[in-house]
Structure formats: structure tokens, C-alpha cells
Amino acid sequence: MKNALNQALRDWILAWRNGHVAVVLAIMVLMWLLIFFLPAELELSNPVAILDASHGASVRRAAAEAGMDGQMFAQDQADYDARMAADPNILGVSVRGTPDALSVTIEAGAHVPPASVAALRASMDAIIRLARGQTDGTEMETVVLRPGSRRAPLSLTGVPVFLVFEAGILGFLLVAVFVFQEKQEGTLRAYRAAPGGGAPYVAAKLAVFVGLSLAYGGGVLAAAALKGARPDWFGALGTLALSSAFMTLLGLGFATFFRNLSGWFFPGLGILLLNMAPFFSYARPSFNPAWIKAIPSYDALFLIRDYVLNPGTGSDAAAPLLRILAWTALAAVFCALAVRLRLLKE
Amino acid sequence: MIEVRDVYHDYEGKGAYAVQGVSFTIPDGAIFGFLGPSGAGKSTVQGIMTGLLRLQKGSVRYDGSDIGSMGRSFFQRIGVSFEHPNLYGKLTGYENLKYFAGLFQGPTEDPMQLLDMVGLADAAKRRASAYSKGMKQRLVFARALINKPSILFLDEPTSGLDPATAERIKALILEKRDAGCTVFLTTHNMLDADRLCDTVAFLNSGRIVAMDSPRELKLAYGSRSVKVETRVDGRIETHTLFPAREEDRNQLSQLISSGTAETVHSQEATLEEIFIKLTGRGLG
Ligand SMILES: Nc1ncnc2c1ncn2[C@@H]1O[C@H](COP(=O)(O)OP(=O)(O)OP(=O)(O)O)[C@@H](O)[C@H]1O
Numbered sequence: 306m307k308n309a310l311n312q313a314l315r316d317w318i319l320a321w322r323n324g325h326v327a328v329v330l331a332i333m334v335l336m337w338l339l340i341f342f343l344p345a346e347l348e349l350s351n352p353v354a355i356l357d358a359s360h361g362a363s364v365r366r367a368a369a370e371a372g373m374d375g376q377m378f379a380q381d382q383a384d385y386d387a388r389m390a391a392d393p394n395i396l397g398v399s400v401r402g403t404p405d406a407l408s409v410t411i412e413a414g415a416h417v418p419p420a421s422v423a424a425l426r427a428s429m430d431a432i433i434r435l436a437r438g439q440t441d442g443t444e445m446e447t448v449v450l451r452p453g454s455r456r457a458p459l460s461l462t463g464v465p466v467f468l469v470f471e472a473g474i475l476g477f478l479l480v481a482v483f484v485f486q487e488k489q490e491g492t493l494r495a496y497r498a499a500p501g502g503g504a505p506y507v508a509a510k511l512a513v514f515v516g517l518s519l520a521y522g523g524g525v526l527a528a529a530a531l532k533g534a535r536p537d538w539f540g541a542l543g544t545l546a547l548s549s550a551f552m553t554l555l556g557l558g559f560a561t562f563f564r565n566l567s568g569w570f571f572p573g574l575g576i577l578l579l580n581m582a583p584f585f586s587y588a589r590p591s592f593n594p595a596w597i598k599a600i601p602s603y604d605a606l607f608l609i610r611d612y613v614l615n616p617g618t619g620s621d622a623a624a625p626l627l628r629i630l631a632w633t634a635l636a637a638v639f640c641a642l643a644v645r646l647r648l649l650k651e
Numbered sequence: 652m653i654e655v656r657d658v659y660h661d662y663e664g665k666g667a668y669a670v671q672g673v674s675f676t677i678p679d680g681a682i683f684g685f686l687g688p689s690g691a692g693k694s695t696v697q698g699i700m701t702g703l704l705r706l707q708k709g710s711v712r713y714d715g716s717d718i719g720s721m722g723r724s725f726f727q728r729i730g731v732s733f734e735h736p737n738l739y740g741k742l743t744g745y746e747n748l749k750y751f752a753g754l755f756q757g758p759t760e761d762p763m764q765l766l767d768m769v770g771l772a773d774a775a776k777r778r779a780s781a782y783s784k785g786m787k788q789r790l791v792f793a794r795a796l797i798n799k800p801s802i803l804f805l806d807e808p809t810s811g812l813d814p815a816t817a818e819r820i821k822a823l824i825l826e827k828r829d830a831g832c833t834v835f836l837t838t839h840n841m842l843d844a845d846r847l848c849d850t851v852a853f854l855n856s857g858r859i860v861a862m863d864s865p866r867e868l869k870l871a872y873g874s875r876s877v878k879v880e881t882r883v884d885g886r887i888e889t890h891t892l893f894p895a896r897e898e899d900r901n902q903l904s905q906l907i908s909s910g911t912a913e914t915v916h917s918q919e920a921t922l923e924e925i926f927i928k929l930t931g932r933g934l935g
Pocket residue numbers: 662663669687688689690691692693694695696734
């Protein structure tokens with residue numbers, strides 16, 4: 306224990322003097338900026354400008370009745386033309402004629418996706434029927450699912466991603482940097498001629514990288530909390546610590562197979578990219594093939610999402626937690642063997 | 652007691668032995684000097700004896716126990732200094748020692764006191780990466796002493812040091828020996844070996860070619876030697892001959908009578924000359 310603490314102290318000093326702590330803090334500040342300054346929503350559909358030049362502005366009235374945003378309506382032809390000229394992605398609708406004989410023109414630039422045009426046609430159709438006083442008797446109602454869970458603003462949706470992947474990179478890459486430095490300086494040879502042993506060596510590195518991840522994670526979560534998130538701190542940081550431990554153990558074991566960072570670079574980058582693949586499932590939930598679900602960071606990402614964005618409403622956390630635990634145990638065995646049989650042998 | 656028996660080592664597994672059939676015994680409390688030119692295999696033998704290199708063939712025993720059967724406690728009682736200084740450049744001299752001391756269970760030396768002993772007290776708070784080569788060398792030497800070892804392995808501890816500092820290190824080695832420490836000392840320097848070692852072994856191309864106390868070696872080859880310079884076809888050759896040996900006497904008189912000898916110097920025999928005599932090569 307004294308031995309492991311002594312080594313952890315050494316690794317903390319090295320992490321500080323190597324600038325690793327500074328890098329982690331800098332990334333944390335970057336994440337703060339993203340959290341604070343990313344807009345809550347991104348405009349996902351094309352903007353629309355509508356000119357209602359019909360008699361009595363019946364379409365405009367009907368639209369207001371249907372709850373449409375009045376901002377879309379141009380005041381007059383000049384306003385409409387100005388809006389159309391200002392934005393290449395805008396869809397334009399101009400309505401003329403009398404309520405009984407309306408003529409509707411839709412203008413769209415070549416960039417505008419046909420689906421957007423079709424959607425606009427359909428909603429204009431409905432509004433015009435409303436303007437004529439026709440309804441087809443269909444009742445439409447919107448029901449909110451999982452009413453307890455709030456829709457997360459975009460700036461907070463990113464938080465689980467910032468947490469999980471950063472912890473992965475931190476553990477996996479920086480631990481390799483440490484090992485290669487010790488190999489290159491030859492301090493590992495001196496270590497091997499002393500009764501240090503494998504376990505305290507690994508434990509010291511774990512303490513540093515899990516500690517760094519927790520400091521970083523705590524900072525990012527605090528920013529999220531200031532922005533209105535009500536995270537389950539214990540759950541989120543616990544999962545983060547676990548996935549950071551997994552990546553550190555994996556990274557330490559993995560680094561023993563290489564002589565220096567340049568040999569490690571492409572295989573190591575491959576593993577890091579694989580670890581980040583679940584991001585695509587996160588961004589597009591419909592993309593979740595079995596192989597992506599099998600990547601440990603997938604479970605960590607969605608667990609942390611529930612802990613950060615929907616605390617209390619999260620589905621059963623036991624199964625994914627157990628899977629991450631099992632992966633971490635596996636990584637620990639791999640790391641212990643690699644350190645004993647490779648790193649601390651010639 | 653350390654017993655090394657018939658040790659071979661092949662780095663690449665292709666039958667090219669860096670060390671072959673090396674055997675020697677070091678009694679407790681003795682300084683055993685391992686001498687030989689660069690590439691002779693000195694560091695390789697130290698590597699095998701400290702467990703850093705796997706024992707491929709032969710045996711290494713400490714007080715009768717095989718090195719392979721000894722657990723981590725073995726490392727509690729040895730101190731190793733390496734030929735290439737291997738330190739944490741980002742840690743200060745003091746931190747390097749303090750950290751290393753933390754790896755041991757028993758009592759350890761005070762890092763500051765050790766730094767003072769090797770003349771690094773003023774540099775204690777500077778990072779090791781800012782040390783000169785000789786300073787690093789001394790720090791590595793100090794580190795080898797941190798756990799009060801009973802066996803010291805020193806791989807060229809004085810190479811690259813100025814004479815005054817080298818003296819200091821040598822005095823420390825003798826002090827350790829007098830305190831009961833067994834020392835395995837690797838060196839290029841015959842004068843150091845002569846002064847420090849109870850026994851020296853000459854290693855050449857992985858084999859031990861002579862082994863005895865410096866005194867016995869010099870007695871066997873005579874206390875005086877003669878250096879003869881000859882000119883053959885305009886080229887100058889140097890011969891070192893020991894008049895105590897019959898064949899050398901014959902060669903000497905032949906060189907003189909044939910008239911090829913240009914200069915003849917009589918001098919005190921040194922280990923270096925004996926080594927050259929035995930191997931046909933210097934220690935450079
Ligand atoms: N890691 C290695 N891989 C392959 N060959 C090696 C290795 N280390 C040493 N050798 C070879 O083994 C032989 C003995 O090397 P060793 O380092 O033991 O010599 P040495 O006597 O310590 O030399 P020096 O005085 O230069 O330190 C040399 O021929 C060297 O080329």
C-alpha cells in the first residue's frame with residue numbers, strides 16, 4: 306500500500322510536469338465553452354417565408370388559428386423578396402387570389418431537399434383547407450411519452466459524449482505516453498531491479514488516470530448543472546470512473562506490446578476510434594448494430610446519458626453496469642499479465 | 652557467497668553467444684572486478700546476475716539458492732547501478748531517490764545524506780534532466796545505495812567522472828565493502844580495479860581469460876615489464892614482454908639481437924599490460 310501510494314505520488318508529479326493535468330483542464334474549459342455557448346436547438350428544417358397576397362389574408366388567419374409561427378409571414382412583397390434573397394436555403398410560398406380560387410406558388414432553391422418541399426406542400430394544403438373552412442374530420446393529437454423526462458437542450462446532449470470519450474482517450478493514450486517515457490528513460494529497468502512489483506505499478510497509474518477523469522468529469526458535470534441539468538452525480542461519476550479504469554487498464558496492457566509511441570500510433574488510434582464508434586449510435590439512435598452495442602463505451606455512453614439527462618427515469622442500469630464491470634475485470638487480468646510477463650521482463 | 656557457473660547468454664537465439672561458459676565465485680564482503688573491453692559481455696553478466704536478463708544456461712546461486720527460485724525479497728537486498736543513467740528526468744535528484752526508497756520495505760538511507768555523499772547536495776532540487784552526464788552517473792550510484800544493500804552491482808560507476816569525483820565514489824565503494832557489502836564491479840579502468848578489487852576477472856569476447864587477485868596476476872607475469880618498439884618495413888610495432896617468463900625472455904633477446912628493436916623501456920607491470928598480453932587487444 307505504501308509502495309502503491311509512493312508510486313501514485315510519483316505519477317501525479319509526472320502528470321503535472323508532463324503537462325497532462327494542464328491538457329485535461331484545458332479540454333475541460335473547452336467543454337465548458339461548448340456547454341455554455343452551444344445553442345439549445347439547432348434549426349433542423351429549412352426556414353420558410355410566406356407571402357399571403359390573397360384577398361382578406363385568409364391563409365394567414367388560418368395559419369394563426371392552427372398555431373403556426375407568425376414570424377414566417379412576410380409583411381409585403383418587398384419583405385418577401387428580401388427574405389428570399391437573404392438565405393439560399395429558404396423555401397418561399399406565395400399565395401394569391403380569392404379564398405375560393407387560391408393560387409399557391411412554392412419556390413425552392415436547388416439545395417433544398419425534396420422532402421422539405423413535400424412537407425411544406427402538405428402543411429400548406431392543410432392550412433388552405435382550413436382557410437376555406439373545410440375539415441376532413443380527422444382528429445390529430447400529440448401525446449408526450451415519458452413525461453418525466455425533459456427534452457435535453459442540444460448543449461447538454463453533448464455532455465455524456467464529452468465525458469465518456471474524453472475519459473477513454475485520457476486513460477488509453479496518456480497511460481501509453483507514461484509507459485513509453487519510462488521505457489525510453491530506462492527507469493523501468495531500475496524498477497525491475499527493485500522490489501516494486503506489478504500490482505502497485507498498475508494501481509498507481511489507475512489512481513492517476515481515474516482521478517484525472519473524475520476531476521474532469523466533475524468539472525463538466527458542474528457546468529451542465531449550471532446550465533440546468535440535474536445529474537445523478539454518483540451514478541454518472543461512478544460510471545465514468547469505471548470506464549476510465551477500463552480504458553487505462555486496456556491502454557497499459559496494450560502499450561506493453563510496443564517499443565515507442567510511433568509503433569503504437571496506428572494500432573492505438575484504431576482502438577481509440579473503435580471506442581468512439583458508439584457516438585454514431587448516440588447521434589442517430591436508429592444506427593445500433595450488434596457490434597457497436599458490444600463496444601464497452603456504448604453501455605457507458607447510454608448509462609451516463611440517463612444519469613446526466615434523465616436521472617431517475619433511466620431504464621435498468623444493472624445489466625449495462627455489470628457488462629462494464631465484466632469488461633473492466635477482463636482488462637485488469639489482461640493488464641496484470643501484460644505488465645508481469647512483458648513490461649517487467651525483457 | 653555468489654556462485655556463477657557455466658553461464659551462457661545468446662541475445663538473438665542464433666547461436667552467437669555474448670557470454671560463454673562464465674564461472675566465478677564471490678565470497679561475502681569481497682569486491683569482485685569484472686574487466687574487459689567494450690562488448691566483452693560485462694553488462695550482460697551483470698544483467699543475468701540481477702535477474703534483468705533471463706538465465707538461459709548455467710546457474711547463478713546466492714548463498715546456495717538459485718536465482719530463479721528467489722522471490723521479490725532478493726531485490727530488497729541488492730543495489731544496482733546501471734551503465735546508462737536511467738532516471739526520471741522530470742523528477743529532481745531528491746525526488747528520484749525519495750521515490751526509489753519508497754519501493755523498499757526495510758530501512759532506507761536518507762536521500763539528502765546520500766546526495767551529499769556523492770556531491771549532489773546543491774543539485775538536490777534540480778530536475779535530473781538538467782544534470783550533466785557525470786551528475787546523473789552519481790545519482791544512479793547513490794540510488795543503488797538507498798536500500799542499504801548487502802550486494803552491490805556497479806556497472807562502470809566511475810566512467811565519465813573527473814578524477815576527484817571518481818576518487819570520492821571509489822572511497823564510498825571501499826567504505827561499503829568495509830561495512831560488509833559484497834561488490835560486483837564492472838570497469839574498463841585497470842588502475843581502479845587494481846586498487847579496489849580483491850579479485851579481478853578478465854573477460855574477452857564473452858569468456859573469462861584470467862582470474863585472480865591483482866597481486867597474484869602481477870606476480871605471475873612478473874612485477875616488471877619491458878616495452879619494445881620495433882620497426883618492420885617502416886611500421887612501428889609495440890611489444891610488451893614480461894622478463895619473468897621464459898618465452899618472453901627469448902623473444903626479447905631475439906628482438907634485440909636482430910636489430911629490429913628501436914626503443915626498449917622497462918616499466919612496472921600493470922593489469923592493463925597483462926590484459927593486452929592475454930588477449931592481444933587493449934581495453935579501449
Ligand atoms: N540487447 C542486446 N541485443 C543483442 N545483442 C546485445 C544486446 N546487448 C548486448 N549485446 C551484445 O552482447 C555483447 C556483450 O555486450 P555487453 O553490453 O555485455 O558488453 P560490455 O562488456 O558491457 O561492453 P561495454 O564496456 O561497452 O559496456 C556485445 O557484442 C553486444 O553487441
